[in-house]
Amino acid sequence: MSFVIRAATDRDLRPLYEMAKLTGGGFTNLPPDRRALQAKLDRAREAFEREGNGEVADELFVLVLENTETGEVRGTSQIFTHVGKRHPFYSYRLGTLTQHSRELDRTFRAEMLTLTTDLEGASEVGGLFLHPGERAGGLGLLLARSRYLFIAKHRARFGDRVLAELRGIIDEAGGSPFWDGLAGRFFGMNFQEADQFNAVNGHQFIADLMPKHPIYTAMLSESARAVIGLPHPSGRAAMRMLENEGFAFENYVDIFDGGPTMIAQTDRVRSIHDARTSTVVSVGGETGNESLVAAGTLGSFRCTFGCVSPADGGIALSADAAAALKVGPSDTVTHVARL
Incomplete structure (x- = not known):
């Protein structure tokens, strides 16, 4: 599924x-x-x-x-x-408001919502x-x-x-x-x-x-x-x-x-910091790093789980992810490792 x-x-x-x-x-x-x-x-x-x-x-x-x-x-x-x-x-x-009374030799810390x-x-x-x-x-x-x-x-x-x-x-x-x-x-x-x-x-x-x-x-x-x-x-x-x-x-x-x-x-x-953008070189590899993979911008944005592995000039992307994202070889995707 x-x-x-x-x-x-x-x-x-x-x-x-x-x-x-x-x-x-x-x-x-x-x-x-x-x-x-x-x-x-x-x-x-x-x-x-x-x-x-x-x-x-x-x-x-x-x-x-x-x-x-x-x-x-x-x-x-x-x-x-x-x-x-x-x-x-x-x-x-x-926040906290701290007040001190010298005569009483007491410090009072009041917690406040502002x-x-x-x-x-x-x-x-x-x-x-x-x-x-x-x-x-x-x-x-x-x-x-x-x-x-x-x-x-x-x-x-x-x-x-x-x-x-x-x-x-x-x-x-x-x-x-x-x-x-x-x-x-x-x-x-x-x-x-x-x-x-x-x-x-x-x-x-x-x-x-x-x-x-x-x-x-x-x-x-x-x-x-x-x-x-x-x-x-x-x-x-x-x-x-x-x-x-x-x-x-x-x-x-x-x-x-x-x-x-x-x-x-x-x-x-x-x-956001760890996200990388790569070119899909091949589709069908079912091994590699489990990742979140996104394609498209604004109204065409799509994101799913998929397997990503290094390939010459880009990445190989699992077939199910490529189908869900509607991408193929030469398309670019943004991906980050699934934690």
Whole structure:
């Protein structure tokens, strides 16, 4: 069975909607709302159709995972070129204020959350969802790392930093202890309502209502404090993959659920730094290094697993990968070792 990552099109609306209903909430980039999903596909179509690298823009690319035998879409992921260009990109920065009293001979360290737009201009990888029936065979890794090969092939359209927001802790009822303990007190809506509103209408209501002064975490409930910077249990594997790529938690957390924001320098992301572009010399070799292999640009971008081995003047590529990528001898591909 073979899978390929490709650019999303309008015909993917239905499978995207069906997958969105399986996320379980807290997944802002994949809302179970047909109109919001269609808006994402419209925006992605504009990005895929825009040629050239001269203008820095706030663009969205939506990719999907397709079973090449059945044509079924079984996963998706997204890439934002420059966050905060259209609307402010808010995060909480977790910091410490140290104060000392000579009279009491005591030093007090207060942990604080400060609303910030520090990450404006960074690129973002997000919206990754793999159908529960496909969570084997490294397909999550293919979905995640294909985004970095896409960035490598279109480097001028992305920022110098790249971030990934991991979903925070969500309770069994679909609520967020972090939201309930902080923002929910100012918005008059529960987490599910705020999350859905944000997914469909954007962040402006955050700017309108979120308190701008720092929040002392000691003033929050114990349940809210306990989840700051923690990923949802389903996101722990994603966090490890990000760390393997060179991402790190730099004390920025999501303003809705308190989940961690992972950050890396774009050119130091492992899959971008190690990617190589080669000419396909021959097709059919089933031995060599297992790799992620990508071909095409923008709307013709495709990425899959394949075997790559050195050949005189280029590489030999396994037949299944060549078929999935629709390439042959003399075509060029970008590849990186499968970790």
